[in-house]
Amino acid sequence: MALPSCQQCALRRALCSTTVPTRHCRAAAIRGYLTAARIDTTGLLTGDPAFNYQEHELNERLKRLYPAVNEEETPLPRSWSPKDKYSYIGLSQNNLRVHYKGHGKNHKDAASVRATHPIPAACGIYYFEVKIVSKGRDGYMGIGLSAQGINLIPHHKPPDGHSFCSSGTGQPYGPTFTTGDVIGCCVNLINNTCFYTKNGHSLGNNLMKNDLRPNLYPTVGLQTPGEIVDANFGQQPFVFDIEDYMSEWRAKIHSMIARFPIGERLGDWQSVLQNMVSSYLVHHGYCATAMAFSRATETMIQEDQTSIKNRQRIQKLVLAGRVGEAIDATQQLYPGLLEHNPNLLFMLKCRQFVEMVNGTDSEVRCFSVHSPKSQDSYPGSPNLSPRHGATNAHLHNTGADSPTCSNGVTPTNKNKSHNKYTGVSSASSSPSSSPSSVNYSESNSTDSTKSQHHSATSNQETSDSEMEIEAEHYSNGVTESSTRIMNGTYKHQEILQADDSSVGNGVADDSCSSRQLCGGNQAATERMIQFGRELQALSEQLCRQYGKNATHKKMLQDAFSLLAYSDPWNCPVGQQLDPMQREAICSALNSAILESQNLPKQPPLMLALGQATECVQLMARVRSGSCSFARVDNFLH
């Protein structure tokens, strides 16, 4: 039997609390608020460990259930709102318990309360439960959802022989409930349904009306004295297995994505994917891998091979902390580029200064012959292309290179033989002077000889810098690096670790030896101070030319601040010395070069990824629930 219609109306009206701002209600609302506040304080004063534990469990559960929700933007409901309620409603127990305190003489005395926040769409699927602590005198209770200002989907359930009423239609719905029962309410924002549960059993789906979808609040309505209900917004395990229900939808959405029809364009699809991969490899200068890939897939590479290698070289220099050389190489290979990008140049110079402090820039490295350990910057070097570090030493043949400059990994006795090679190649590739030096990495790679390296470290490390290697070697490089790319971009941590292990003891030594300013060399320090003055001058010049630039000022200040501390690595601005900081400037430089060549400054793969991520966030904002199960990181392994 359904409720008499007048009662239904009353309850529905009652649940729609915000629409009734009578003076009486407001006063009562404040009283209710105070009551709740007092209880809260008591809880805090006693430092109830159970409460803290519950709070912790709540946070854990909410994070697990709704990983896509950004609570800074859209907080999740965690309790009933002491403000958004009728005067006849009393709250207690951290605003989780609701009791009726009116007369309950007739349906006009019905009252309701909403949760503190509406259900965020990024939940995808949202669930809460209410336990009927006491059905009170008549048990006229409603549990459900309501929208702000609009009428709700009241689920009324008078326990004694009456039934639920579903929204609008007034149709009797579901079984009766009574003291001790746990009633749950689930909102599925993917297919826009909601369903109720009783003691862990789903009572079946109902469609939601369109106008009810935005900003639904968990709501309860009570009408007779003695009615008490407790909410569970995740404070405790749910009786209904909501995670199982979610897993079904996650699987559904994942298979929907996996089976997304690409129609007749299968061929196009493949070539699009190939181009994505290829352009990504090219962008980051994985030259050999990119070549092998294009050969295997018969795709074209837009950019000239030499150009890719040049970029690769410059990037490696930056990542190795040898910014001065990077600037030189850039100026030489791409004349005018830095002149047209004074900001970029300034950033590079600032970085160069920092690297001088670090003792890694070649302008100071050349002074410090005696402490190879502290010079060794490679082990910790960040890499867009991981593990380049190990081979870097053989690439740059600036005339000033001393044998000790080579990678710390290489045993000293081998340095001699290396040096021979280097000597040979450096003749053909003397830096900055020779116009043909564009090719010097190639000539150098004829000393691909680093067969010791081949065996000592894993072979892909060298394959990037080496050109002419057997085909099988390439194919190996392709598969290896394709997995690495993802890592390389998103999980620096991992790469660093990988680097560490590949370079081994170099790092261990590095971490225990005390680092010194400019490698501890007096001459180097003087050079650094001088460079600092030049940098200051450049800043002033830029200021005159383009006006004040707060970013520059800050950058400069931060860099110079390093000198104010006896141990710059352990000072408030010491973060700058972290090799990781090279990555941003490295990719900025790379993008600038590409842009100057009329190539995209971002690889399409990254663009697509960014778009997808943005798109998912947008879905949350336009309240498309499936976003919660279509997260980009689910697909990045």
Added chain:
Amino acid sequence: MMACLLEAPLRISVLSEVTATSRHYVDRLFDPDPQNVLQGVIDMKNAVIGNNRQKANLIVLGAVPRLLYLLQQSSSSLELRTECAVVLGSLAMGTENNIKSLVDCHIIPALLQGLLCSDLIFIEACLRCLRTVFISPVTPVQLLYTDPTVIPHLMSLLSLSQHTQEYITQIFAHCCKTPEHQTVLFNHGAIQNIAPLLISPSYKVRMQALKCFSVLAYENAQVSMTLVNVLVDGEQLSQVFVRMMQRDKPIEMQLTAAKCLTYMCRAGAIRTDDNCIVLKTLPCLVRMCSKERLLEERVEGAETLAYLMEPDIELQRIASVTDHLVSMLADYFKYPSSVSAITDIKRLDHDLKHAHELRQAAFKLYASLGSNDEDIRKKITETENMMDRIVSGLSESSIKVRLAAVRCLHSLSRSVQQLRTSFHDHAVWKPLMKLLQNAPDEVLVMASSTLCNLLLEFSPSKEPILESGVIELLCSLTQSDSPALRVNGIWALMNMAFQADQKVKVEIVQALGTEQLFRLLSDPDTNVLMKTLGLLRNLLSTRPHTDMSSHGKQIMQAVTLILEGEHSIEVKEQTLCILANIADGNTAKELIMTNDDMLQKIKYYMGHSNVKLQLAATFCISNLIWNEEDGSQERQDKLREMGFVDILHKLTQASDPNLCDRAKKAMQQYLA
């Protein structure tokens, strides 16, 4: 006509051409050079793949015996023997006729023999072929059990590889059809051997292992009891099944795991209030009934759910409110849908094929849902067109649907309210009567059982049924070989005789005949005996009907027979009640009073240790000495002489209040 004439020779020539190439393949099997034979078998393998006509040709041309010969020959190379098994497996993949031919050539013993070889590749090829043969409906499953060494050997092969695991479990799952099969497999350690496969990395192996457990546990308490105690990787088997029912698992897996738990529950190994049943299995099966599932899955889901909750009212109550199950089932009747008929022949065909299955499954589930709870029955009958659907289901061509429909009707007929309202409104008795005319026993049992309820005194259908000549039908049921039908027949007659008018009672007695009545009174089935006594009571009750002079003697004989025989308290009580009824009749009284033997018996039962019998016997005496009737004085005197007053006096001191009361009332007759 012209076309036909032209085409016929053409077809023959094509056929002969094909046969010629096929013959060539067969001929090569007889080549003296073993290398050529091997190449011939490999070529044959490539030729038959996916080519059913080629397969049929080769079978007709006698390739199978030769292949089997080569396979069994120890002089053949392992490679050759393996290729032979592969070709045979390929032939088995064809039509059912292919399978029949292969089985006729004794392929099964040959392949089973091959399993004794030590080479894994060869074993796998043999198993693959055996699997294909055994899962065919035309292969007699008994062939797996004829040689008692086969099952233990298969068990030992389970550890060899994922392939052997997949094929062997699939064979077991298909060939376990009877309790005997279950016992054989159980005794050879099926549970211990197969349980670890439930966590195999291969989905196919996991799935087949799961299917094995579902067929092993079905209605088998021994297997089920063992299963609950099995641990797989430290986890209870029931929990492994619960994990397999998770909603992101493949539907097939969820459904089969739910079946396993259902069977274990019904076999008494898991309580019906266990969380794994209430919160997992039941909701999983309800989900299987949803519109999103395939028609086959919906059928299986509904049947399994019906079976699960049949004996448990709490499960019925939960299911009835879960996911709108009652209205969800109404969709089962909407196939083929009007849309499919127009738009898509293939879909129409598919729908038609499953329409009967869907309907019977829905009826079964409704029957199970409504078997105990009045509210659920009301909900079912209020479902759209429900009664009409049952009525038309009763006269469907498919026996399965008729049976399920009548089961459903029977379940609903337990409701007094439904009998009074919807049953009468829809005149369900008509199709029911029709169904009773000519139906197999299993339908008859259900239909007659339903009829019993429709003949209850308050049922408005009782009158029209009586008029439709049901008595003859029921009397013939009492002569059935099936005890269930005899019970239902006599039960219906008993209900019919309750407070009926004289005309009906006479009709019943005449139609049944004294002879049949006596036969029923000596029926080996106690239920039949009880209902017959009940019928007698109903026939004799109310005074005007009691004096059935024509049968008086026979009835007294029957009563004596039963009171002297080895019968339960209930039977004797019922008999004494009949005697009490007789004692109430004007002329019938004399039948007792003139029978001293009977009076001694009554005396004996008045002093019996069982209060019920004492009470019934006292009733009898009380009727005999009732004051207001003719000749009561004589009867009182005679009975006093026989010592009844002393007994009555003693009984007034009885601890049982009813008995004491009854004895006092009887004593008052003397005082008055």
